[in-house]
Amino acid sequence: MALDKATVAHIAALARIRLSEAELDPLADELSHILTWMEQLNEVDTLGIAPMASVAAAALPMREDEVTDGGRCEEILANAPRTARGFFVVPKVIE
Amino acid sequence: MSDPSLLTLTLAEARDGLARKSFSARELTAAYNDAVSEIEPLNAYITPTPERALAMADAADHRLAEGEALPLDGIPIAVKDLYCTKGVLTTAASHILDGFHPPYESTVTDKLWQSGAVMLGKANLDEFAMGSSNTTSWYGPVENPWRRPGDNRPLVPGGSSGGSAAAVAARAALAATGTDTGGSIRQPASFCGIVGLKPTYGRCSRWGVVAYASSLDHPGPLTRTVRDAAIMLRAMSGHDPKDSTSAPVPVPDFEAALTGDIRGLRIGIPKEYRVDAMPAEIEELWHRGVEWLRAAGGELVEISLPMTKYALPTYYIIAPAEASSNLARYDGVRFGLRVEGDTIDEMYELTRAAGFGAEVRRRVLIGTYVLSAGYYDAYYLKAQQVRTLIARDFVAAFERVDCLLAPTAPSAAFAIGEKTEDPIAMYLNDVFTVPANLAGVPAIAVPVGLSGDGLPLGLQIIGRAFDEETVLRVGEVLESAAQFRYLPSFVAGGGR
Numbered sequence: 176m177a178l179d180k181a182t183v184a185h186i187a188a189l190a191r192i193r194l195s196e197a198e199l200d201p202l203a204d205e206l207s208h209i210l211t212w213m214e215q216l217n218e219v220d221t222l223g224i225a226p227m228a229s230v231a232a233a234a235l236p237m238r239e240d241e242v243t244d245g246g247r248c249e250e251i252l253a254n255a256p257r258t259a260r261g262f263f264v265v266p267k268v269i270e
Numbered sequence: 271m272s273d274p275s276l277l278t279l280t281l282a283e284a285r286d287g288l289a290r291k292s293f294s295a296r297e298l299t300a301a302y303n304d305a306v307s308e309i310e311p312l313n314a315y316i317t318p319t320p321e322r323a324l325a326m327a328d329a330a331d332h333r334l335a336e337g338e339a340l341p342l343d344g345i346p347i348a349v350k351d352l353y354c355t356k357g358v359l360t361t362a363a364s365h366i367l368d369g370f371h372p373p374y375e376s377t378v379t380d381k382l383w384q385s386g387a388v389m390l391g392k393a394n395l396d397e398f399a400m401g402s403s404n405t406t407s408w409y410g411p412v413e414n415p416w417r418r419p420g421d422n423r424p425l426v427p428g429g430s431s432g433g434s435a436a437a438v439a440a441r442a443a444l445a446a447t448g449t450d451t452g453g454s455i456r457q458p459a460s461f462c463g464i465v466g467l468k469p470t471y472g473r474c475s476r477w478g479v480v481a482y483a484s485s486l487d488h489p490g491p492l493t494r495t496v497r498d499a500a501i502m503l504r505a506m507s508g509h510d511p512k513d514s515t516s517a518p519v520p521v522p523d524f525e526a527a528l529t530g531d532i533r534g535l536r537i538g539i540p541k542e543y544r545v546d547a548m549p550a551e552i553e554e555l556w557h558r559g560v561e562w563l564r565a566a567g568g569e570l571v572e573i574s575l576p577m578t579k580y581a582l583p584t585y586y587i588i589a590p591a592e593a594s595s596n597l598a599r600y601d602g603v604r605f606g607l608r609v610e611g612d613t614i615d616e617m618y619e620l621t622r623a624a625g626f627g628a629e630v631r632r633r634v635l636i637g638t639y640v641l642s643a644g645y646y647d648a649y650y651l652k653a654q655q656v657r658t659l660i661a662r663d664f665v666a667a668f669e670r671v672d673c674l675l676a677p678t679a680p681s682a683a684f685a686i687g688e689k690t691e692d693p694i695a696m697y698l699n700d701v702f703t704v705p706a707n708l709a710g711v712p713a714i715a716v717p718v719g720l721s722g723d724g725l726p727l728g729l730q731i732i733g734r735a736f737d738e739e740t741v742l743r744v745g746e747v748l749e750s751a752a753q754f755r756y757l758p759s760f761v762a763g764g765g766r
Contacts (some may be wrong), residue, residue, distance in 0.1 A: 192626065216580055232517075236514060
């Protein structure tokens, strides 16, 4: 699969990674090369084979829906770049 | 001035020496703190924690004096800087985690401290554990303590647990924690001439370990001997309700499994691991391994893992897909680096562009692509189906044999800067290690010989899920037969 510049720019936007115009072409080549290499999987007949998401036992353990932890506002905010009055601060989202 | 002769002991010997009171935990830790300073040129540690180490050693000495010694009391170890350590800088070797001091401790490190182990510091790694050479760290590459004789070029220690491996090999830690997503414990162990153990998926909790690819990440130990790996694994293992994939199974006394007796065990030689372009010296060493295990009473059988050649492309779809999802949390809002922007999206994009290195960006982009609408079935779903077939290969093999013997890596350590042009050439380092991650089965890498240019080479034993005991038992027999007694060109304390 050959990726073009526009596709790379689209994936980068989905991944929220800013790329400069100059980075797009080399990345398109690199990613195309990797994807082409991956396409050898098409040689494998997987008709009717169930996909494996994890080797761990399929059923997730259940527990009572009760509060087991909490009240750690200060600890949680301690690593944040910007906070105010017990909140994380981000650029304005709603006009 | 500390006593450098203490650095020559193995973990088991140090434990026994502490119990006999031949030396104190403080003396042992002081020697290791000096060793950590001495190997600074290797860049194996991002954050040494010498004062904390001495305080932990004093607490261990107190318990030893009271006759209340814990299993790892006074044993100084390095922690891969992917494990969250409460109040101690945790970086994942990424710029994007600048200044992150976790308010909690990972389950595995907590278990180690509860067992009395002493933290020497946080070990360098590839950024977010993505790499096979420890050259992608924001904090700079780690150097292998080994050099080719007569050649001064610095070599890579392997990756991603390169700092852990270099520290243990250079005698600047008695053992270290690592993580193995596609070979990141076993390949650096092989490159540095030490032992690396990837346990069964679910054996060691992933809680508090910075996630790369959640269905493939395996915490485990790097040590100088197989016995030391057994001791470390026992302390690191156990069910953890905070990790939903942690297995609710009992933890055996792994050290007791080291009986030296492998008579009658059936050991498989996977024929598909004889890949094209494998150096003759690795093929030859593998053959020697077969002879050693046969001489010890093992029954060697050729077996087939037909899907082997598809393991690498499968891995390099699934791991980036999971990484793109896991790394979505680094957005400049709650922790780490933030680059301001006029809008929230601009802040996200600028933060992630500045915070992630080239290899991390490449994998996040690949992962985003294979998960995106229109390509999900062709790449991601297909890879998950092939993964089912790879896991089935192992199940079928273990109906016929008790474990497998294979090379650990397709080469010895290479020079820093080699193999960085083509990402796929770098990915090929993982050809023998990745299948065990996809299948979740345990595997141990053991150093068994030197390459023609004087660098360590390893073999691995791969076993059934939750049968680390057989893996360790056979690994120790391999270790005793190989008698690997070589030392790197640079070790703390000046060698023997």
